[in-house]
Each structure stands twice: as structure tokens, then as C-alpha cells.
Amino acid sequence: MAEQSGDCFDYIVVGAGSSGCVVAARLSEDAGTNVLLLEAGGRDEHPYLKMPLAFLKAMPDPRFNWTYMTEPEPNLDGRRLPLPRGKVMGGSSSINGMFAMRGHPGDYDQWAQMGARGWSFADVLPYFRKLEDSWRGEGTFHGKGGPVQIKPIDLDVLHHERMMETAEAAGFATSEDLCGDQAEGFARGEMTVDSRGRRVSAASAYIKPALGRRNLDVRSGVLVHRVVFEGKRCVGVEIEGPDGPQVIRARKEVILSGGAYNSPHLLMLSGVGPAAHLKEHGVAVVHDSPGVGRNLQEHPTASLEWNSREPVTFLNQLRWDRIALNALRWAVFGTGPMAYQVNSCNVVIRTRPELERPDLQIMVNPIRFDAQTWFPGIKAVQEHVFWAGLVQLHPESRGWVELKSADPREVAAVTLNILDTEGDRAQMRDAVRAARKIYGTAPMADLLRDERTPGAQVQSDDELDAYIRASCYVAQHPVGTCAMGMGEQSVVDSELRVIGVQGLRVADASIMPTVPGGNTNLPCIMVGEKAADLIKGRVLPAAELPRRREAA
Incomplete structure (x- = not known):
């Protein structure tokens, strides 16, 4: 039996990556709300995580990278592919190549057509503008003064x-x-680098400016074992404490932001997923959700x-x-x-x-x-x-994430199934x-x-x-394993609430029904921005779009 820690928060955000940092920072803007942000990785203070060109050193370094690997890939001669994921505050935004892209407007219109109401390009553009401090200045497509500084790659060599x-x-x-x-x-090309030549990660853009808030508690090096349910209501999380498992309670909601591999893994460990698969590993079923861990896409x-x-x-x-x-x-x-x-x-x-x-x-x-x-x-x-x-950019193939066991310390089994x-x-x-x-x-x-x-x-x-x-290898843009807009296979609804339970949302790349046609860091930050507003019960009005020019 896990020990009750005595800690209780309005919101608990699990995962301080490209989306989780945003959700936690934005929720804590309300001084009457207290927020806990949990990250299994460490601090993000090393110079490799600040110097843009040093991402080539940071990305493969096991101090900063979880060093996940796929299962033998069925269409790649049985090779196992490395899956770099950030092991520090800021998640993969702290080790990635910093490319600033959104994908094509049609990518988001496709989400809406699939049933993800409120996620068309006109709906998400206000959030892309909100997050930006663009070198281009404020305009129809860009924002000025947002947390994420974006500058051009204009090195003359x-x-x-x-x-x-x-x-x-x-x-x-x-x-x-x-x-x-x-x-x-x-x-x-454009990149998330600030005017001082430093990497802009989700942690540096959102969490560090918010650390002075008394209502925001940020903890690194904390592994979450599972989400805790009372009946079908999520009431907190179980973490690995110094003296064994401990439960931290949430008065309002838990938000999973572990990414396309870890969010479905945590849901399955907690009893939300394909029932037969959970029973096979001895996990008690809270809700049979066949789409959890499916629909995995990569570039x-x-x-x-x-x-x-x-x-x-x-x-x-x-x-x-x-x-x-x-x-x-x-x-x-x-x-x-x-x-x-x-x-x-x-x-x-x-x-x-x-x-x-x-x-x-x-x-x-x-x-x-x-x-x-x-x-x-x-x-x-x-x-x-x-x-x-x-x-x-738009693969047809779909992979899957599955449990290897009910041990939360054992990473998920990932099969990309690409090509x-x-x-x-x-x-x-x-x-x-x-x-x-x-x-x-x-x-x-x-x-x-x-x-x-x-x-x-x-x-x-x-x-x-x-x-x-x-x-071939992958562009490190995994999405889709807790997707909305998938009919009976949907894991979350259009407000990112986990279907079939209460008090639990997912906000990260896993909710995307299809992978955007470009680098996914900015789309993940956008998801965090929109998720925070959905939790607060308000959303920005859709943008009025000019006629789009087609390439000649």
C-alpha cells in the first residue's frame, strides 16, 4: 500500500517537457491555484544544453537522454532504432535541434475533419502566435512578446x-x-534561440520565469509509478519516494505530459488501455481504452x-x-x-x-x-x-507502444513499424x-x-x-498514442480529457491524431498553451485567415 505523502495540489502535471512546462506555468498564473510539476529527469544547467551547436553533443549523452530503443523493426531488417528523448527539465526541447516549424495548415484542418473539434488551423494559430517572440514581429501569422524567441539561421558560411x-x-x-x-x-531555417545566443527550451521559456511563484512547485528526479483512481475518478499520482511508493493527491486534475511513449505507458500502468493487454501483465482494468498506445507515428x-x-x-x-x-x-x-x-x-x-x-x-x-x-x-x-x-512528412504506417511488465521502472516496448x-x-x-x-x-x-x-x-x-x-532512422517526432479524433479508438476528447474517467487529461504530442508535416517542438508547445486554456475553461477565438498562397 502506497503511503499518503500529505501533499495535495489543485493540479499535478506529470512531465516537464515541451507541453508540460507550458501547462504548469500557465496554470500557475492564477495565484489562487497551486500546481505541482513532476519530472523524472534532472536539472538542465549543463552548458551543452545552452549552446545551440552543442545539441550534437547533448542529444546522444545518457546524462541528458533516456536512450530508449525500439523493438526490432519488422520492415527495417530487424534493426532496433535509437529514440532520443530528453532526460532533463524541458524534456526533448532541451536536447533537440531547435528547429522552429509548425507544419502545413492542412495538417491541423485534417485533425478537425477527423473529429478533433477546435483544432483546425484557424483554431490553433492564435496559440502559435501567443507562444512566439518572432524576429519577424507581430502580424497575421506571427506573435511578438511571447515566451519562445525565434530567430533565423543566417550564419554566412x-x-x-x-x-x-x-x-x-x-x-x-x-x-x-x-x-x-x-x-x-x-x-x-528558423530556430528557438534567444538574443543572447542561448537555446530556448520549454523550461527556460516557461518554468524559469515562473519559479518565483509560491503556488508552483517544481520537482525533478521524480518517477511517477501510476495515476491513482478512486473508482473512475483520478485523485492523484503514486511516485517513487525515498522510503517506497508515495501518493500525492490532486484536488482538481492530473495532466499527463510525458510524451508519445511515456503518457500511454503511464495510462496502461494505471489501468487505462486495451483490457486484454493490461490483464496479460496483471494490471487491474479501470477503463478499457483500446486506442491507448496505438496510432504511433514518426517521420x-x-x-x-x-x-x-x-x-x-x-x-x-x-x-x-x-x-x-x-x-x-x-x-x-x-x-x-x-x-x-x-x-x-x-x-x-x-x-x-x-x-x-x-x-x-x-x-x-x-x-x-x-x-x-x-x-x-x-x-x-x-x-x-x-x-x-x-x-x-505524412507516413501511412502506424506503430504501437505496449507494456513489457507492470513494473513502472521498466520502459515501454516501442515498435514504430515505419515503412x-x-x-x-x-x-x-x-x-x-x-x-x-x-x-x-x-x-x-x-x-x-x-x-x-x-x-x-x-x-x-x-x-x-x-x-x-x-x-533509415527517425526525425524524433513521435505522436499519436493517446489521440483525439479517432472515433472509437480515441483516447482523449477534443478538450484532452481522458475518455471513460474523470479528473485526468493528456497534453503532449500523443494527443495528435496525425503527425504534423514538420518538426514537432512548436506544435507541442502550442498544445500546452491550448490545454492550459481548456483547463481554465476559456479558449482564444479562432483566427481570421487570409487566402493562402500556393507554391508556384
């Missing part, structure tokens, strides 16, 4: 203008703003690389004396290469003209995937290589061929010598399929 010229030569559109009235084309990603004709990639900036100098420049002034994401151009395009929305994102990176520091005479410089990450359909495999082949067309067009082609991986000899459908199966 990234060959951005060359890629924009290549777009037009290859027959693709360019866009001044993928979050504006033309959500397709080649565009300058499959493949890499292409080209050898450079000349030593003109970002590898030049990785000579160790330059790194030392630029680290000092970043620490003192917040400027220089260390204050940026290394991305030449954000490419969001359709591989076939008849598609309604872009199906491919290309992360254009003027550096090799395995780049290392070097110094003449001590450690040789690697060959200069250009690398492109090809992200499939399960011929449609997905065909789209990935189309992506490779589209990237080859782009990189084979001048002026970008003038910098390239030959294709390094997979190599120009890999041409047929079967050859491309084999390469993609053997090498």
Missing part, C-alpha cells in the same frame, strides 16, 4: 543563397516564410551524402582552436557559429504535383553526418561532405530521387564531386528500398 538559387533552377518554389502564407518551398528519415569538390563545408569551423575561440565568443557575446543550428536551407516540397500538401522535408546540412574536430599535424581533417536528411506500406516505401524512393535532382542542379552541383552514399549505382526500386531499410 552555410551556402544558403546557393541553395535558394538552386531551387529556382530545379523548378521548385522559394518561400519567405514557411509559417506564413506559403507553407511550401525552399526557405531560410522516417534517410540520408544522402555527396563528396565536396573543395574544402568549403562547415568542417572548417571544427578545427579545435577555432572551436575554442568560437566557444569563448559565444559565452561572452552570444554570437558566432556556436550560436546557430547548422542548416543551409529548410526545404519543404511535394515530390508529386498532384499532392495536396508537401510530403518531403530536406534538412540541408553543409557538413558530414559523422563530423569530428581536427587540428593540423595532430588529427587529420576528414573529407569534406555535404549531407541531406530526407524526412517523410510498413508500399505507399511509404514509394514516397521514400521519390524523396531520394527528388534530392538527387536538387543536388544535381547548379549552382549547388558546382560544389559537389560525386554521390558518397548510397552512391550513384543505387538506382532501381529494389536497390533503393534495400538502402533505406538498412540505414
Whole structure:
């Protein structure tokens, strides 16, 4: 029997990630409400979590990453894929690549069409504006003065203008703003980095400014075992205390914000999920909810690389004396290469003209995937290589999250099941061929010598399929495992309340019925903003949208 801790709060938020930090901070704006935010990971004070370019060091580091792995993937030759997830305050927003995207407006209109009332693009745009402090200023599509600072990637060694010229030569559109009235084309990337050159995470944007509030209690290093029910009403959470399990009670609601892997895992540990699966693991069923853990979606990603004709990639900036100098420049002034994401151009395009929305994102990176520091005479410089990450934006395949046991310390079993359909495999082949067309067009082609991986000899459908199966990975954008708008498979309703019980909501990427066509950090923050208003019983009015421009 778990011990009652004596603590009691109006709201308990489980998970201090991209959504949970927002929910907790916004709820605590009401001085008459007390809020507890629980995070299983640690503090977010390390310099790697502040310096934008250091995300390449932070992301694989087990001090900051839970190091989850998939089960053997059935369509990827049985490979197990790494699933980086943030193990610190701010969650994955503290270790990600900081890319600021929303996806296509049609992505959110699709949610509404599926039955998620109040989640169309017109409905969510006010929350995207609310969260932003955009370098563009306030306007129809952007906000000014919000918690999340957004700035352009305008480092002058990234060959951005060359890629924009290549777009037009290859027959693709360019866009001044993928979050504006033309959500397709080649565009300058944007990132969540502040004016001092520091990463903007959900923790730095929302929680740190709120820590002085007496009604907000933030605890890190706390593992939640399960949600506690009395009948069908959620009354608190059971945590791992110093002397065994302890229960902390919630007077009003518990909000799960553990993400697409942990929120369904916690629901199932608590008795909400597919009844037969719960019984198989000895979990008493509170509510049979067959959609919990299903509908998992991710963005499959493949890499292409080209050898450079000349030593003109970002590898030049990785000579160790330059790194030392630029680290000092970043620490003192917040400027220089260390204050940026290394991305030449954000490419969001359709591989076939008849598609309604872009199906491919290309992360254009003027550096090799395995780049290392070097110094003449001590450690040789690697060959200069250009690398492109090809992200499939709207996969058909669906995966699942399941229990391995009833032990809350044992992580969930995740099967992404990516590339399960011929449609997905065909789209990935189309992506490779589209990237080859782009990189084979001048002026970008003038910098390239030959294709390094997979190599120009890999041409047929079967050859491309084999390469993609053997090498593809994920963009770290999991969604959908506690989704709304799924009919009988819905886990939450359109107000994010868990169906079949009381006093419990989910607010994170797991509630999304489909994955947005872009990086998911800003959409998760948007979910947190809207969730807080739903809990308060108020929502911002829908935006009046201008006519959208289509890519030429």
C-alpha cells in the first residue's frame, strides 16, 4: 500500500517537457491555484544544453537522454532504432535541434475533419502566435512578446543563397516564410534561440520565469509509478519516494505530459488501455481504452551524402582552436557559429504535383553526418561532405507502444513499424530521387564531386528500398498514442480529457491524431498553451485567415 505523502495540489502535471512546462506555468498564473510539476529527469544547467551547436553533443549523452530503443523493426531488417528523448527539465526541447516549424495548415484542418473539434488551423494559430517572440514581429501569422524567441539561421558560411538559387533552377518554389502564407518551398531555417545566443527550451521559456511563484512547485528526479483512481475518478499520482511508493493527491486534475511513449505507458500502468493487454501483465482494468498506445507515428528519415569538390563545408569551423575561440565568443557575446543550428536551407516540397500538401522535408546540412574536430599535424581533417536528411512528412504506417511488465521502472516496448506500406516505401524512393535532382542542379552541383552514399549505382526500386531499410532512422517526432479524433479508438476528447474517467487529461504530442508535416517542438508547445486554456475553461477565438498562397 502506497503511503499518503500529505501533499495535495489543485493540479499535478506529470512531465516537464515541451507541453508540460507550458501547462504548469500557465496554470500557475492564477495565484489562487497551486500546481505541482513532476519530472523524472534532472536539472538542465549543463552548458551543452545552452549552446545551440552543442545539441550534437547533448542529444546522444545518457546524462541528458533516456536512450530508449525500439523493438526490432519488422520492415527495417530487424534493426532496433535509437529514440532520443530528453532526460532533463524541458524534456526533448532541451536536447533537440531547435528547429522552429509548425507544419502545413492542412495538417491541423485534417485533425478537425477527423473529429478533433477546435483544432483546425484557424483554431490553433492564435496559440502559435501567443507562444512566439518572432524576429519577424507581430502580424497575421506571427506573435511578438511571447515566451519562445525565434530567430533565423543566417550564419554566412552555410551556402544558403546557393541553395535558394538552386531551387529556382530545379523548378521548385522559394518561400519567405514557411509559417506564413506559403507553407511550401525552399526557405531560410528558423530556430528557438534567444538574443543572447542561448537555446530556448520549454523550461527556460516557461518554468524559469515562473519559479518565483509560491503556488508552483517544481520537482525533478521524480518517477511517477501510476495515476491513482478512486473508482473512475483520478485523485492523484503514486511516485517513487525515498522510503517506497508515495501518493500525492490532486484536488482538481492530473495532466499527463510525458510524451508519445511515456503518457500511454503511464495510462496502461494505471489501468487505462486495451483490457486484454493490461490483464496479460496483471494490471487491474479501470477503463478499457483500446486506442491507448496505438496510432504511433514518426517521420522516417534517410540520408544522402555527396563528396565536396573543395574544402568549403562547415568542417572548417571544427578545427579545435577555432572551436575554442568560437566557444569563448559565444559565452561572452552570444554570437558566432556556436550560436546557430547548422542548416543551409529548410526545404519543404511535394515530390508529386498532384499532392495536396508537401510530403518531403530536406534538412540541408553543409557538413558530414559523422563530423569530428581536427587540428593540423595532430588529427587529420576528414573529407569534406555535404549531407541531406530526407524526412517523410505524412507516413501511412502506424506503430504501437505496449507494456513489457507492470513494473513502472521498466520502459515501454516501442515498435514504430515505419515503412510498413508500399505507399511509404514509394514516397521514400521519390524523396531520394527528388534530392538527387536538387543536388544535381547548379549552382549547388558546382560544389559537389560525386554521390558518397548510397552512391550513384543505387538506382532501381529494389536497390533503393534495400538502402533505406538498412540505414533509415527517425526525425524524433513521435505522436499519436493517446489521440483525439479517432472515433472509437480515441483516447482523449477534443478538450484532452481522458475518455471513460474523470479528473485526468493528456497534453503532449500523443494527443495528435496525425503527425504534423514538420518538426514537432512548436506544435507541442502550442498544445500546452491550448490545454492550459481548456483547463481554465476559456479558449482564444479562432483566427481570421487570409487566402493562402500556393507554391508556384
